[in-house]
Amino acid sequence: MVCDQxxxxxxxxxxxxxxxxxxxxNRDRCVKAADRRSKIQCEEKHKKYVLDNTxxxxxxxxxxxxxxxxxxxxxxxxxxxxxxxxIICEQERKAILIELKGVDVSKALKQMHATLLLFxxxxxxxxxxxxxxxxxxxxxxxxxxxxxxxxxxxxxKYHGNLRIVERxxxxxxxxxxxx
Numbered sequence: 246m247v248c249d250q251x252x253x254x255x256x257x258x259x260x261x262x263x264x265x266x267x268x269x270x271n272r273d274r275c276v277k278a279a280d281r282r283s284k285i286q287c288e289e290k291h292k293k294y295v296l297d298n299t300x301x302x303x304x305x306x307x308x309x310x311x312x313x314x315x316x317x318x319x320x321x322x323x324x325x326x327x328x329x330x331x332i333i334c335e336q337e338r339k340a341i342l343i344e345l346k347g348v349d350v351s352k353a354l355k356q357m358h359a360t361l362l363l364f365x366x367x368x369x370x371x372x373x374x375x376x377x378x379x380x381x382x383x384x385x386x387x388x389x390x391x392x393x394x395x396x397x398x399x400x401x402k403y404h405g406n407l408r409i410v411e412r413x414x415x416x417x418x419x420x421x422x423x424x
Contacts, residue, residue, distance in 0.1 A: 278306040287329045292345040292379045295415040303334040325359035337372035350384045354392040374403035
């Protein structure tokens with residue numbers, strides 16, 4: 246099942262309505278955090294992404310894989326989607342797509358691209374959209390790969406950027422524009 250109400254859910258979470266109707270019938274499956282905590286993190290199999298919320302903004306953390314998108318009779322096994330989505334709610338809304346990947350950076354790029362296309366209505370409401378990929382080990386230079394070039398081009402359209410790092414990425418909200 247692909248949640249077709251993500252945009253509405255985000256709006257409800259921003260105004261603090263945590264009792265809104267959830268298409269998945271399980272808000273806790275999708276929404277991992279919706280508050281102003283100082284550090285928002287996601288972690289899987291020794292890979293970690295941490296956003297240091299220095300400006301104390303409201304940050305919504307969504308689990309996309311097996312949350313917003315659940316493999317079932319309507320969604321085929323192998324459907325491409327990223328792992329997490331952070332929405333930073335300040336004067337201008339920002340989004341961070343996060344993929345925690347083993348070694349297949351090419352697949353991670355495709356998953357992020359697919360998520361951008363699937364939820365374009367969400368990202369069109371953001372002034373900036375960033376992509377973050379955290380991999381287990383060293384990765385090849387991706388600059389010439391079509392999937393890399395295409396994703397970077399799309400993120401630039403959203404005034405964002407792409408970062409690929411090994412094992413762990415800790416970054417401050419005020420430094421998202423740095424590559």
